[in-house]
Amino acid sequence: xxxxxxxxxxxxxxxxxxxxxxxxxxxxxxxxxxQFDPSPTFEELRENRPVARVRTLAGAEVWLVTRYDDVKLVxxxxxxxxxxxxxxxxxxVALAKPMPNSLTTTDPPEHTRLRKLVSSTFAHRRIxxxxxxxxxxxxxxxxxxxxxxxxxxxxxxxxxxxxIQVICQLLGVPxxxxxxxxxxxxxxxxxxxxxxDRVEQAMTELTAYIDALVxxxxxxxxxxxxxxxxxxxxxxxEGDRLSHDELISFxxxxxxxxxxxxxxxISSCVATLLRRPxxxxxxxADHSLVPSAIxxxxxxxxxxxxxxxxxxxxDIELHGVRIKAGEGVMAALNSANRDPREYENPDxxxxxxxxxxxxxxxxxxxxxxxxxxxxxxxxxxLLALLRRFPQMSLAKxxxxxxxxxxxxxxxxELPVNLG
Ligand code: HEM
Numbered sequence: 001x002x003x004x005x006x007x008x009x010x011x012x013x014x015x016x017x018x019x020x021x022x023x024x025x026x027x028x029x030x031x032x033x034x035q036f037d038p039s040p041t042f043e044e045l046r047e048n049r050p051v052a053r054v055r056t057l058a059g060a061e062v063w064l065v066t067r068y069d070d071v072k073l074v075x076x077x078x079x080x081x082x083x084x085x086x087x088x089x090x091x092x093v094a095l096a097k098p099m100p101n102s103l104t105t106t107d108p109p110e111h112t113r114l115r116k117l118v119s120s121t122f123a124h125r126r127i128x129x130x131x132x133x134x135x136x137x138x139x140x141x142x143x144x145x146x147x148x149x150x151x152x153x154x155x156x157x158x159x160x161x162x163x164i165q166v167i168c169q170l171l172g173v174p175x176x177x178x179x180x181x182x183x184x185x186x187x188x189x190x191x192x193x194x195x196x197d198r199v200e201q202a203m204t205e206l207t208a209y210i211d212a213l214v215x216x217x218x219x220x221x222x223x224x225x226x227x228x229x230x231x232x233x234x235x236x237x238e239g240d241r242l243s244h245d246e247l248i249s250f251x252x253x254x255x256x257x258x259x260x261x262x263x264x265x266i267s268s269c270v271a272t273l274l275r276r277p278x279x280x281x282x283x284x285a286d287h288s289l290v291p292s293a294i295x296x297x298x299x300x301x302x303x304x305x306x307x308x309x310x311x312x313x314x315d316i317e318l319h320g321v322r323i324k325a326g327e328g329v330m331a332a333l334n335s336a337n338r339d340p341r342e343y344e345n346p347d348x349x350x351x352x353x354x355x356x357x358x359x360x361x362x363x364x365x366x367x368x369x370x371x372x373x374x375x376x377x378x379x380x381x382l383l384a385l386l387r388r389f390p391q392m393s394l395a396k397x398x399x400x401x402x403x404x405x406x407x408x409x410x411x412x413e414l415p416v417n418l419g
Contacts, residue, residue: 025053025061029305034403036275036302038347042066042335051321054330056306060091062328063321064307068359070318071307071336074329076364080310083107084326091328093309096188096199099207102249104257104366111365117242118250118369121231127372130166134376137165138384146388146418151395154385154414155267162381163262166373167255172227173213180209181255188256203252210251214244228254258370261303262377264410268301269294269378270385271414272349275398282351284390287383293351294378299337299358300349305409307332308362333359391419 030041045052046066054064065074074080084090086100098105103114120126141158148157164182168175187195187202217225217233229251232242242250273279273293283289307330316323323329336359338346343353361368368374385392394401395415402412 023049023053025055026064028054028056028064029405029409033302033305034405034409036272036398038338039302039334042332042338046335046339050319051323056091056093058092058094060093060328062091062093062309062330063323064330064332065318066332066335066339068336068339068342071331071333071359072363073318074310074331075308075359075362075366078107079313079316080329081107081313082310082366083110084311084313085309085328087311090311091309093306093328093330096203099249099252101246102253103369104253108365113240114242114246114250115365115369117235117240118232121228121235122369122372124372127376130170130373131376131380133169134162134166135380135384137162138380139388141381142384142388145385145416150417151415152418154270154416155263155411156413158381158385159263159266159270159414162266163259163377166262166377167258170228170373171213171251171254172217172225172229177209181206181259184209185256185260206252206255207248210248210255214247214251218244218247254370257368258373260410262370262374264303264404265298265301265374265378266381267411267414268303269297269382270416271394271398271401271411272297272301274392274394274416276349277393279349279351280386280392281390283382284386287386289351290379290383290386291375292353292356294375294382295356295358296349296351296353298360298378299343299353299356301360302334303360303409304333306330308366333362389416389418393417393419 026041030039032039032041045064050065050067050070052064052066053061055061065071082104083106086098086105101110103111103118106114138158141162144157145152145154160182161178164178165175167173168178168181173181184202184206187199188206213229214233217230229247232247232250235241273283283293310329310331312323312325312327312329314325336342340346342357361371361374393416395417401414404410404412
């Protein structure tokens, strides 16, 4: 699936004209994707070709921006649209078709309306109420790790079950259905062309599942449950409320956006710390460092080898490159997080880094709605492991760990010894 950077699908340079010069079109993900160390290709692009032509696995040619300020511009400037991503003929990055009229595929003012309807449910204070039970759950999962003993796989025992249980609880869906979600959402992030039909079927089944759930909730408003989806069914803003279809897209968005991302980050955070055991020891000795350490790890971890897609709504000139209306532009968050224009020594992991405005949760109107929930999951799972296993270490060298080669990349395994 990965081809050498700078080559076309047949392994030959694939030229594209930029400002009178011929530039190769790079295939993403790059050949240096799916590993811990920073990508030399991103560094080269940031320095020499800040607006580069790339080809997605779905075969679309789009622009890729890699510098911190340009990534922020593409994510927040209304001339770069999310709604246009679902229009006929728009460039495609993933195999799964994005759902139209959802939070992630609308622009202001439609997006502002949807976001307002869900914002109180996701407000910082409301989400903080979940912290005690996320901490309890993390402690129980640490018990499972202790029971498994040396060689326990933290991805299977903590990183995956924690966010799935949290999202099931929040949406009021049976935890017994978790294997089904896992399969649907994994397929939702798939980049294997051979899985195209299964991806479409998975998205249809997931939508039907959420549809049935929303229908049950709407029929049962007399006896409301205590979960977020129920709150959203009842949410109103000045006479406005989410329609049945909007509730379905929102439920799908939450399930897909809210579990694999957190699972990958939990594994990556622990693995990055254990790669240099003095970092683990530092946090064992001082738990008050955990919040800033998590922000630094979010900046440092590689988690998306592509970027967030937008479509230009008018011709835009950037660093001498003319981006034409209708062309796709991807904002490379991983690359922005390592830009030396924004960070002193970006490749150093500093657990107490100050003023860390990383872009791992995005920027602008589409800033991650689940950011606070994700932070709670990351902080509490790490604290539970630090308390329970102060001597924990990797059970195999970090370089030998297997990676999942999907849109939201991450480790496929995390075997540890408990000390
Ligand atoms: C560490 C874990 C997570 C990371 C790194 C992450 C990252 C992101 C990023 C980068 C975006 C912006 C996408 C764009 O601009 O195109 C986003 C949006 C979003 N995220 Fe997250 N996310 C995480 C966890 C969660 C969780 C736990 C939930 C829900 C429970 C969630 C729900 C959403 C939603 C609904 C959006 C769309 C917001 C909008 O379009 O207005 N995310 N996330």
